[in-house]
Amino acid sequence: MVVKPEQIGKPKRATLGYDVPVTLIRLTLLSLEEILEENAPLTLQMLGRSIGRSLGATTIDDIPRILAEMKIGLGKITRNSEDMLTIRLMECVGCSGMQDYNESISQFERGLLAGALEAASGSTVSIKETKCCTQGHGFCEFEAVLMK
Numbered sequence: 001m002v003v004k005p006e007q008i009g010k011p012k013r014a015t016l017g018y019d020v021p022v023t024l025i026r027l028t029l030l031s032l033e034e035i036l037e038e039n040a041p042l043t044l045q046m047l048g049r050s051i052g053r054s055l056g057a058t059t060i061d062d063i064p065r066i067l068a069e070m071k072i073g074l075g076k077i078t079r080n081s082e083d084m085l086t087i088r089l090m091e092c093v094g095c096s097g098m099q100d101y102n103e104s105i106s107q108f109e110r111g112l113l114a115g116a117l118e119a120a121s122g123s124t125v126s127i128k129e130t131k132c133c134t135q136g137h138g139f140c141e142f143e144a145v146l147m148k
């Protein structure tokens with residue numbers, strides 16, 4: 001079942017408003033990582049994939065707008081061939097500014113991009129993170145393959 005954003009209700013938060021701090025998202029993801037231990041990467045990818053599918057992307061070109069609207073990051077998608085894409089994510093919600101990890105950690109974002117691409121293209125998507133903010137890059141970058 002794909003949950004649509006419009007199904008989760010409109011929060012009644014007259015004082016606090018609609019948005020929550022990035023810190024809360026990061027603590028959630030890092031706490032899940034700690035709880036899930038070796039199952040964390042795949043579970044976070046699955047979580048991201050499910051959310052990515054529910055964001056309502058109908059075309060690949062629409063994905064950067066959705067990423068910005070949801071404040072996940074500023075996405076730039078380059079089509080390298082008919083079925084290969086490079087997605088650069090600036091200001092990544094999960095890891096921008098985190099330079100102490102020295103390994104790519106964006107499993108959630110990896111899954112989310114796969115889910116959004118799958119929803120938009122109707123293809124199964126294989127995706128890997130090739131650059132991460134945590135490795136000293138100013139962005140995260142992913143290589144995606146659309147498989148029929």
Ligand SMILES: [Zn+2]
Binds near residue numbers: 104
């Ligand atoms: Zn990353």
